[in-house]
Amino acid sequence: xxxxxxxxxxxxxxxxxxxxxxxxxGAVRSFAQRLRGQGAGPHPRGGELAxxxxxxxxxxxxxxxxxxxxxxxxxxxxxxxxLSESEASISADQLLADALLLEKALTSCVESPASGAxx
Numbered sequence: 001x002x003x004x005x006x007x008x009x010x011x012x013x014x015x016x017x018x019x020x021x022x023x024x025x026g027a028v029r030s031f032a033q034r035l036r037g038q039g040a041g042p043h044p045r046g047g048e049l050a051x052x053x054x055x056x057x058x059x060x061x062x063x064x065x066x067x068x069x070x071x072x073x074x075x076x077x078x079x080x081x082x083l084s085e086s087e088a089s090i091s092a093d094q095l096l097a098d099a100l101l102l103e104k105a106l107t108s109c110v111e112s113p114a115s116g117a118x119x
Contacts, residue, residue: 004068017067018109025106027056032099035092050090053099054083060102075105 004014031053057079064073079098083090 002068014067017063017069021106021110024056024060025103025110028053028099028103028106031056032096032103035096035099049092049095050083050086053095053102054080057083057098057102060106069109072105072109075101 002010004010031049035049057076060076061073061080064070064076079102082098
């Protein structure tokens with residue numbers, strides 16, 4: 001297990017990655033805002049929107065665990081997997097639910113970086 005706190009170089013890398021959370025959170029919030037009130041049915045741009053959220057989730061799914069944010073990575077990977085399986089047919093409600101789940105995980109990491117880390 002990597003000790004992120006005792007190694008100054010590793011801590012600096014982790015902190016640099018964590019510094020990207022507010023920007024990523026802003027992107028997820030913007031995405032969620034566009035979906036609010038769109039309803040349960042298929043969205044006319046569902047595939048395009050799903051791809052946008054999938055890219056956000058996919059990037060976090062790969063990078064977050066590398067920097068010790070295991071729980072964030074797990075949540076992002078679940079969303080990435082779900083969207084890759086049903087990208088074209090996903091409803092706006094499901095996209096919004098996934099965006100809000102990712103928003104919650106990122107918010108937790110912004111407020112307390114240790115919360116998304118591997119225990």
